[in-house]
Amino acid sequence: MHAVILAGGKGVRLRPYTTALPKPLVPIGEQHAILEIVMRQLAAAGFTSCTLAIGHLGHIIRAYVGNGSQWGLRVGYATEDSPLGTMGPLLTMLDRLPEHFLAMNGDVLTDLDFGDVLRRHREAEAPLTIATYARQVNIDFGVLNTDEGRVVGFAEKPSMDYRVSMGVYGVSRDALARYTPGLPLGFDELVLDLLEAGTPPQAYEFDGYWLDIGRPDDYDRANAEFDARRGMLIKGA
Template sequence: MHAIILAGGKGVRLRPYTTCLPKPLVPIGDEFSILDIVMTQLAHSGFRSATLAIGYLGDLIRSYVGDGSKWGMAVDYAEEDNPLGTIGPVVQLLDSLPEHFLVMNGDVLTDLDYGALLARHSSENAPLTVATYERQVKIDFGVLTADEGKIVEFTEKPTLDYRVSMGVYGVSREALRGYTPGLPLGFDELVLDLLKTDTPPSSYEFNGYWLDIGRPDDYDRANAEFPVLRHSLLKDTPLQHPPLKASA
């Protein structure tokens, strides 16, 4: 099983933490980096190889991860000279990838079983399988529905339920065959193209722990929750290298 970890972003929303470190290397629980946790989880799920798509401060990621042997994995790298979106870096690697593979953001903190997602994706032979999570959005206003100038429905401060993408995907190589390597391609574009061609993606619904570490508030929450979540995230797997320390 092969994983592509998207680790090339600048992490602008997480500044000042990402001024000196790429977002996947910021420490969680003052003990491990996000990428430590992700690599450990992938190895625990049965992945034996990974490609890191790097850009901003990519040399730090390359120096820290090396060949992946500290996790029992074989790691190689794909460098972005220009931002290519979520799927663009994958298209450039297509000929070297297996028929089905995992793609994930390098800043996701979750206890999702990546191997189970990829197994489900492969068994269904879907073009794309999206790990999804339920979010609730509280609307702080009375919501009106109008028809021809008259109010026909009213709901006071409703709570709306949505399923959102977790930034983890099972991808089939054939789903990306028609795209040009080197051009930007976003996850949104791929989904819309699949819907247009009547080949809809599958949803892998997940209800465990998930946090997209995009903002300082999210990062503070991750550090506060890590002592309680450590076992479910890392399965008490020891790491053999020193922890990272961040400087703001």
């Protein structure tokens, strides 16, 4: 079981925290970097190896993680010299990856079972499996439905429910074979291409704990809640 951790972004949304630290190394609580939590979770879920796709401040990540032996993982690295999007880094290492693997952002704080995502991906024989999470947006205005200049519906401050990508994916190499290594490839482009080809991604619906640490509000919430959730996020801690 192999995972690729996408850790090359600049973390612009999380400045000033990411001025001197790469986003995956920002601290959660007072003891752990988010990347350490992810590595511990991967090992506990049965993963034995992973590749870190690094770029911005990547030398700091290398120094922190090393070969991964402290977490029982074999860790390799792939360097992103220029921004390649969410999926682009996978193309540069595709010949070194197994047929099915997990890919995930390096700033995800969740109790999702990463191993189950990969197992379900294999079973579905899908080109891509996307872990999804329910979100709700409250709209602060009255919303009008109009048709040719007439109001045909109205809702006062409604809420909208939808599912978002958690930044965790089961990936099959065949889904990426058509793309050129070294060129950018976004998650959005890959999904739209799969839909157009009639080979839609599989959804892995999850309703547990998930925060996108790249969002300042979620980062602050993660620090506020971490002590209470430590045992859930780091087994045995």
